Amino acid sequence: MLEVKDVHAGYGNLKILRGINMNVPTGGIVTLLGGNGTGKSTLLKAISGLIPLMQGDVFFNGVNISNMKPHQRMRLGLVQVTQAKEAYPAMTVEENLVLGAYTRRDREGTKADLEKVYEFFPVLRERRKQLSGTLSGGEVQMLVIGRGLMAAPKMLMLDEPSAALAPKVVLEIFANINRIAKSGVTILVVEQNVRMALILAQYGYIIRDGVIMMQGEADNLISDPAVKDSFLGGSVADTSKALRN
Amino acid sequence: MAFDFNSLLAFIIFGVTIGVVYGIVALGISLIYSGLDIVHFAHGEMYMFGAFFGLVLAHNVGVPYPVALVGAMILTALLGMAVERVFYRRLTRAGGGYTVAGMGMIICGFGMSVALVNAAYFFFGAEAEPFRANLDYIPRLTFPGDINVPESYVLTAIISVLLMAGLHYFLRHTKTGLAVRAVAHNKDIAYLMGVNVPLMISLIFGLACGLAAAAGVLIGPMQSVQVEMGYLMLMKAFAAAVVGGFGSLPGAIVGGIMVGIFENLGAAYISASHKDIYAFLLLILVLMFKPSGLFGVEAKVKA
Numbered sequence: 001m002l003e004v005k006d007v008h009a010g011y012g013n014l015k016i017l018r019g020i021n022m023n024v025p026t027g028g029i030v031t032l033l034g035g036n037g038t039g040k041s042t043l044l045k046a047i048s049g050l051i052p053l054m055q056g057d058v059f060f061n062g063v064n065i066s067n068m069k070p071h072q073r074m075r076l077g078l079v080q081v082t083q084a085k086e087a088y089p090a091m092t093v094e095e096n097l098v099l100g101a102y103t104r105r106d107r108e109g110t111k112a113d114l115e116k117v118y119e120f121f122p123v124l125r126e127r128r129k130q131l132s133g134t135l136s137g138g139e140v141q142m143l144v145i146g147r148g149l150m151a152a153p154k155m156l157m158l159d160e161p162s163a164a165l166a167p168k169v170v171l172e173i174f175a176n177i178n179r180i181a182k183s184g185v186t187i188l189v190v191e192q193n194v195r196m197a198l199i200l201a202q203y204g205y206i207i208r209d210g211v212i213m214m215q216g217e218a219d220n221l222i223s224d225p226a227v228k229d230s231f232l233g234g235s236v237a238d239t240s241k242a243l244r245n
Numbered sequence: 246m247a248f249d250f251n252s253l254l255a256f257i258i259f260g261v262t263i264g265v266v267y268g269i270v271a272l273g274i275s276l277i278y279s280g281l282d283i284v285h286f287a288h289g290e291m292y293m294f295g296a297f298f299g300l301v302l303a304h305n306v307g308v309p310y311p312v313a314l315v316g317a318m319i320l321t322a323l324l325g326m327a328v329e330r331v332f333y334r335r336l337t338r339a340g341g342g343y344t345v346a347g348m349g350m351i352i353c354g355f356g357m358s359v360a361l362v363n364a365a366y367f368f369f370g371a372e373a374e375p376f377r378a379n380l381d382y383i384p385r386l387t388f389p390g391d392i393n394v395p396e397s398y399v400l401t402a403i404i405s406v407l408l409m410a411g412l413h414y415f416l417r418h419t420k421t422g423l424a425v426r427a428v429a430h431n432k433d434i435a436y437l438m439g440v441n442v443p444l445m446i447s448l449i450f451g452l453a454c455g456l457a458a459a460a461g462v463l464i465g466p467m468q469s470v471q472v473e474m475g476y477l478m479l480m481k482a483f484a485a486a487v488v489g490g491f492g493s494l495p496g497a498i499v500g501g502i503m504v505g506i507f508e509n510l511g512a513a514y515i516s517a518s519h520k521d522i523y524a525f526l527l528l529i530l531v532l533m534f535k536p537s538g539l540f541g542v543e544a545k546v547k548a
Contacts, residue, residue: 048437069441
């Protein structure tokens with residue numbers, strides 16, 4: 001569904017990504033892993049069009065979207081869920097969600113999707129008239145994911161959905177991402193929480209210093225000694241069980 | 246002068262009417278500020294052009310006053326959008342008010358102001374022109390205590406309230422208004438929601454300049470229309486915007502009304518020949534005791 005070919009990008013003269021190749025197949029969950037300052041968010045911005053490419057191409061469903069503006073890419077169904085801190089705090093929960101459906105013209109479908117989001121995240125229904133600035137961290141994360149879903153995406157890109165959240169909340173969010181994927185939305189999730197992300201995803205890319213350092217099936221990566229040493233410690237069995245039940 | 250309650254009431258009523266006009270211009274300045282992070286120094290000239298467009302439409306073309314008002318708003322909105330598209334966009338694209346480009350933006354605004362004033366001299370001439378409008382169908386208001394409010398003031402109050410209500414409805418209850426607010430808060434996220442950000446910025450500019458034009462046409466019948474009228478209005482609208490809290494839309498209106506009242510009372514009870522000082526006196530007082538303004542919004546934090 002998404003193909004990233006030899007992408008170089010950065011800010012001004014500063015090049016951060018140096019030749020990224022990536023492939024996200026339709027219907028799957030792919031994760032992009034890496035620590036702070038490795039280029040994860042830069043790659044997301046390059047894919048969604050917030051920063052221009054210096055070199056290389058991005059294809060979405062076979063269409064070269066390298067020169068499209070962000071809102072045009074979004075209209076193709078390539079939707080980026082922003083980091084949780086980037087909800088609109090001065091708007092109510094429902095206004096945020098309606099804004100997610102900004103490009104849609106089908107009222108009935110939008111209404112149905114709003115209901116669907118409220119079913120995914122019942123707490124948002126309770127808080128729908130509240131300003132989103134008053135929500136807790138986990139609730140805001142649910143809100144930005146819900147806002148992404150309102151756009152009726154073909155593919156959803158999530159930017160660190162586990163950031164700054166309690167483990168129990170992370171589990172809930174990830175279980176919901178799993179449900180969203182099952183409903184037919186392709187997912188690319190950028191994470192620092194390597195363990196959770198590899199349990200959730202089928203395929204993983206590890207980025208360091210602007211290049212893909214390692215890639216492979218999630219099951220292989222999780223048992224890979226190099227990954228284990230640098231990112232993981234301890235058993236994954238418990239988390240796995242909790243996530244899948 | 247002996248204290249007379251009725252004349253105090255009259256000064257306040259006139260202050261409020263002139264104040265809402267300041268408020269409308271301040272509203273535009275706040276709108277542009279919250280949308281683009283730039284302070285638009287040529288906004289007074291938009292007001293002046295609006296007044297002249299209204300004048301030309303009413304006198305030379307001969308359309309009724311309300312039509313001239315709407316026509317002037319549309320023409321000025323188009324002028325503002327063109328100016329934004331051609332001159333400002335390059336700078337705003339390079340970053341908003343907190344960057345080096347933001348400084349360039351301020352200078353560009355000043356330059357635009359001078360250019361527009363000179364263009365107006367060329368097209369409209371240097372003479373102050375009276376704006377004669379037939380407002381007989383508007384009732385004169387008479388308040389208890391023999392306070393007569395002329396038609397033009399009544400009309401100003403009505404139109405201003407309509408404009409504010411319209412703007413409020415647009416921003417709060419329409420999808421496009423929601424998108425405008427989204428762009429005002431964070432352009433990148435708005436982009437990711439599929440909002441056509443450059444188009445919304447054009448719209449914000451058009452709205453703000455249209456409001457300034459309305460103020461110009463409303464002031465027209467009270468004072469005469471002349472090329473230099475924009476400068477003082479800009480200053481007073483700035484005072485209003487700062488008093489209310491820069492970037493806050495209700496603050497702009499309340500600030501405008503306060504400036505209007507303050508100015509009228511100062512002119513009445515202290516010295517009429519220093520009328521234009523009082524707005525800035527109020528500004529300084531507010532800055533001393535509540536620098537964020539009455540409805541001050543917290544400074545926007547850029548990620």
